[in-house]
Amino acid sequence: DVKVTQSSRYLVKRTGEKVFLECVQDMDHENMFWYRQDPGLGLRLIYFSYDVKMKEKGDIPEGYSVSREKKERFSLILESASTNQTSMYLCASSLTGQTYGYTFGSGTRLTVV
Amino acid sequence: KNEVEQSPQNLTAQEGEFITINCSYSVGISALHWLQQHPGGGIVSLFMLSSGKKKHGRLIATINIQEKHSSLHITASHPRDSAVYICAALNNNDMRFGAGTRLTVKP
Numbered sequence: 001d002v003k004v005t006q007s008s009r010y011l012v013k014r015t016g017e018k019v020f021l022e023c024v025q026d027m028d029h030e031n032m033f034w035y036r037q038d039p040g041l042g043l044r045l046i047y048f049s050y051d052v053k054m055k056e057k058g059d060i061p062e063g064y065s066v067s068r069e070k071k072e073r074f075s076l077i078l079e080s081a082s083t084n085q086t087s088m089y090l091c092a093s094s095l096t097g098q099t100y101g102y103t104f105g106s107g108t109r110l111t112v113v
Numbered sequence: 114k115n116e117v118e119q120s121p122q123n124l125t126a127q128e129g130e131f132i133t134i135n136c137s138y139s140v141g142i143s144a145l146h147w148l149q150q151h152p153g154g155g156i157v158s159l160f161m162l163s164s165g166k167k168k169h170g171r172l173i174a175t176i177n178i179q180e181k182h183s184s185l186h187i188t189a190s191h192p193r194d195s196a197v198y199i200c201a202a203l204n205n206n207d208m209r210f211g212a213g214t215r216l217t218v219k220p
Contacts, residue, residue, distance in 0.1 A: 043199070102146070105155070
């Protein structure tokens with residue numbers, strides 16, 4: 001059963017901490033994405049990557065960075081967590097080409113206190 | 114204005130009712146996704162369609178490319194259908210999401 005795995009379901013961190021959210025996929029997908037989901041706003045794209053060591057900013061990259069050292073792993077980094085980064089974070093992956101859909105992880109609910 | 118608009122935002126139904134969720138989009142698309150998100154967060158892809166209609170069990174998705182509109186129908190709804198349903202417009206590798214429709218089906 002192919003999947004996208006996010007390392008934590010729930011996470012509580014303190015303001016100012018450096019936070020790492022990990023995402024691993026086992027489908028050999030080229031493309032990986034990080035979204036945050038907030039009530040009433042839907043999913044918003046933070047960063048995405050089309051290849052190893054490649055990254056592109058999405059719609060709301062401020063306060064975040066990413067790392068893709070290996071094809072299967074895409075990490076989201078909050079350099080200095082703030083309370084407005086409390087959210088649900090979802091990772092997704094896909095193959096290149098318009099006929100392919102996305103596969104999503106289960107999400108990480110991050111609370112910054 | 115959001116590029117993908119869903120309606121309604123919230124929907125409460127009695128078990129057995131026929132349910133329709135609507136999605137309108139303003140961007141060019143190569144395909145449209147309907148996604149389901151249960152409490153706890155995981156998202157499951159229900160349908161991906163670029164024309165016509167698809168059916169899977171009690172779920173039916175339709176799309177009208179000319180009108181830039183898609184609908185998700187659930188027949189004989191059940192409490193286990195309670196979830197957030199998300200419409201997403203895909204253009205190559207760019208996915209734009211609606212805000213979601215929260216469906217609650219009461220027994």
